[in-house]
Amino acid sequence: MPSAIGLKPLILAGVMALSLATAALAEDAPPPQADSLLERLDEQEGALRDFYAVREGRPAWQDVATVADFAAALRTLDTDGLNPLDYRPDALVTAHRQVYAEGSTPADRARFDLQASRVLLTALRHLQRGKVDPYRIDPDWEVPIEAPPLDLPAISRAVDAHRFEQAFAAARPSAPPYERLRAGLARYRHIERQGGWPMLPLRPEPLRPGDLHEDVPLLRERLAIMGELEVMVADLFAGVESRDTDPRRYDERLVEAVKEFQQRHLLEVDGIIGPQTREALNVPVSRRIDQIRVNLERARWLLHGLPDSFVLVDIAGYRISYFRPDGDVWRSRIVVGRPYRRTPSLRSRITYLTLNPTWTVPPTILREDVLPGVRRDLGYLWEHDLMVLSPSGQRLDPREVNWWHPGNVILRQRSGPQNALGRVVLRFPNDHLVYLHDTPAQGLFAREQRAFSSGCIRVQGVLQLAQYLFDDTGTPAHVATLVSEGVTRNISLERPVPVILHYWTVDPSEDGRLVFRPDIYERDAALREALDRPLPR
Incomplete structure (x- = not known):
């Protein structure tokens, strides 16, 4: 029988082994709040429930470093134009400290875990689909947001590895325009931190090329800050002298910089500092920052699930792009709806084309434009080649119609080169009865700002677009031949x-510069207000 002295080492070894085994079991066992989490999951919304299902009920936010790194990542969401305060990063750190303090209960920790995960999923949804519901601020909105579902297993792994920026990057739209907007936002915020740019005094007289004026040094500084031309930056900061030694001279190089500025702001490109150009130059950098943030939100609505080939109508930019299946892009100018007859935002599919169309006057145009003209002078009908028809299509004598109470008469314009729709119409289903079409008023395409229609989109060179659509879809038709036949x-x-x-x-733009357009439909303010509205607590 071993002595007491000989048993002592054995007993100590046994106690140590038992302690290690107990510690290992405790490490594998779920923490106390796991049971509380499982009890609450049935009450949670689908995404939160699915997130913990991926984790098999494991808590995500026990470690103080995990919460601290998450809070730091939330503070970077201002780079996407979102407000980090919406996600209360500091409050998360404070709450974690409190619930893991002495005396807290597993239920307290479970509630915190759910809340932190809810913040994470909210931030990811905002990055992916936008914070603002477009249907709430635009009654005419018809563009479904086609963002893919969140990759919850990848998000769970990112949480465990503290790789929150990786999760954010996966949620953002991957299209290059989104990253260009983010880069532009960073640039304009840097300019704001440096004090912005100078304002030109308001003056009634325009500044013309060759003028000698005291505003010219301010103008040169304003354009140099934005880098409208690299040579302008060099002139200001490297001491390169212009050919005219008088700094007040509105010289050739400065005129070229102004023309580039005008082109990028959809102003008439004439090099003259008139009221509109001066107003655009004097927009504060803070307003440009807000404008970028608003358009980052629009990008989150749109830049998901885009097909390889599609037609994109850029309303405020007055242009159209057709991304062809072979990778080529056809672009052209367009005319869009006037501010009181706005072209709507929508997503649809072009299904057929009408060649040599007739034009039936829509009810709004009939009521607001045509009837007042006919009442003033019956010759309006002949001047615009309008036939008067009964609801059944029977031809009526205009002189026998009471134009103050015309009833359900239909006015229709015959096909031909002077038809309001031109020679071709591209049709797509939508509730607004808008479409893409040709126009006899080709001169309007020369204007920089082109909001002149009643809602439909007039396209410069639309016959070429029509032929591309026929060719790319395998539709056997030759536009020029069919148009020349004159048959509708x-x-x-x-x-x-x-x-x-x-x-x-x-x-x-692809060169990294931002092109600012006038807010012709005054939609930015409502979106900015909604974007800045704090989230409910």
């Missing part, structure tokens, strides 16, 4: 082509 006919595309009508007031 509808031709269905063998495959519908997606079309998106969208409103951007900032366009990120």
Whole structure:
């Protein structure tokens, strides 16, 4: 029998082994709040429940470093134009400290875990789909947000590895325009931190090329800050002298910089500092920052699930792009609806084309434009080649119609080169009865700002676009031949082509510069207000 002295080491070894085994079991066992989490999951919304299902009920936010890194990541959401305070990063850190303090209960910790995960999923949804519901601020909105579902297993792994920026990057739209807008936002915020740019005094007289004026040094500084031309930056900061030694001279190089500024702001490109150009130059950098933030939100609505080939109508930019299946892009100018007859935002599919169309006057145009003209002078009908028809299509004598109470008469314009729709119409289903079409008023395409229509979109060179659609969809039709025949006919595309009508007031060009457009429909303010509205607690 071993002595007491000999048993002592054995007993100590046994106690140590038992302690290690107990510790290992405790490490594998779920923490106390796991049971509380499981009890509460049935009450949670789907995404939160699914997140913990992926984790098999494991808590996500026990470690103080995890919460601290998450809070730091939330503070970076201002780079996407979102407000980090909406997600209360400091409050998360404070709450974690409190619930893991002595005396807290597993239920307290479970509630915190759910709340932190809810904040994470909210931030990811905002990055992916936008914070603001577009249907709430635009009654005419018809563009479904087609963002893919969140990758919850990847998000769970990112939480465990403290890789929150990786999760944010996966949620953001991956399209290059979104990253260009983010880069532009960072640039303009840097300019704001440096004090912004100088304002030009308001003056009634325009500044013209060659003028000698005291505003010119301010103008040169204003353009140099934005880098409208690299040479302008060099002139200001490297001491390069212009050919005219008088700094008040509005010289050639400065005129070229102003023309570039005008082009990027959809102003008349004439080099003259008139009221509109001066107003655009004097927009504070803070307003430009707000404009970029608003358009980042619009990008989150749109830049998901885009097809490889589609037609994109840029309403505020007055242009159209057709992304062809072979990778080429056809672009052209457009005329859009006037501010009181806005072209809507929508997503649809071009299904057929009408060649040599007639034009039936829509009810709004009939009531607000045509009837007042006819009442003033019956010759309005002949001047615009309008036939008067009964609801059944029977031709009526205009002199026998009471134009103050015309009833349900229909006015229709015959096909031909002077028809309001021109020679071709691209049709797509939508509740607003808008479409893409040709126009006899080709001169309007020369204007920089082109909001002149009654809602439909007039397209410069639309016959070429029509032929591309026929060719790319395998539709056997030759536009020029069919138009020359003069017969009104509808031709269905063998495959519908997606079309998106969208409103951007900032366009990120491929060279990284931002093109600012006038907010012709005054939509930015409502979106900015909604974007800045705090989230409910």
